[in-house]
Amino acid sequence: MRTRRLGKTGLEVSVIGFGGIPIITAPDEEAEQVVRRAYDLGVTLYDTARAYQRSDPTVSASEDKIGRALAPVRDRVVICTKTQATDAAGTRAHLEESLRRLRSDYVDVWMFHSVDRLSTWETIRGPGGALETMVRAREEGKVRFAGISGHRPDLLLDILRDWRFEVVMVPVNIVDRYIYRAEETLLPYCREHEIGVLAMKPLAGGALREQATLALRYCLGQAVTCAVPGMGTLAEVETDAAVGEDPRPLTPEEEEDLWRRGRALGLDFCRQCGYCLPCTAGISIPAVFRLDGYFTRYGQEEWARQQYLALDPQADACAECGECEERCPYRLPIREKLKQAHQRLAGVPG
């Protein structure tokens, strides 16, 4: 597995990192097997978050699974986790909880999670804000390096000019390129200022999973340190890790091919990030869109229908409150898309 230096942190990390969202739903033993396989194949960077857990307390959080699987090799891996709290006390509570679940007394890179509004950054930066905890935790040795994640390269650029983060995490994939242009704005700035870049959603939230090899090669051809695809199965780990051995950038023909496939997805598809949750009516919004994707893109109509009909509640329970759309970093028209998905998946005439 090739490695790159994570900006001025000086850490050498594998070019393929492990994204810890998909293991949330896997049983403990299976999830830990997947994490250990990634380690065996040379993956040394693991990304998780306090928010990567189900509300069901009997299901282990992503941090638990990663912490247990990597405990024997803790000093040989780089673990990144995140907090969505914005105040000093809430962030402190999250950090202590993350350390406990990760079975570690330090986090390598601790990030503020999904900072997509200027007002969120102003709260973090202001008196009594989360940044105070970040600074103190670094002095205490509980956090080695400070990072920030978000979906808006323009805002992240302003934030990086405002405070000295060492690592940034941002979506880098062929589809988002044409929405946010991180490749032309944020990434050159990070290269110039030696800020480590973790590429979030290199497979566009799983939509490019069938083109994983091309999509990861595209991502690694940009000015990023490490591409961090979500991995939930041994097969996904094998496919993704293999790209870490392949130094070839995409040829113009391959890039055109990938772009053509990305364009076929449209630009308003769900990236499965889950930030729209919780839904007021209890709808599992990403699950509905995932099944709709199987129905419309992968020819799995019957299977998707069966899975959808087992969901409770279904998308027609939407109370139209609009809160999910406020939270979606891609500003998707969720209410309208849910209606369309329900028509398809429940077989309701349009």
Ligand code: SF4
């Ligand atoms: S608009 Fe509908 S889907 Fe969105 S949070 Fe409200 S009830 Fe849930």
Ligand code: SF4
């Ligand atoms: S609807 Fe938006 S916020 Fe919700 S999972 Fe999809 S992309 Fe993420």
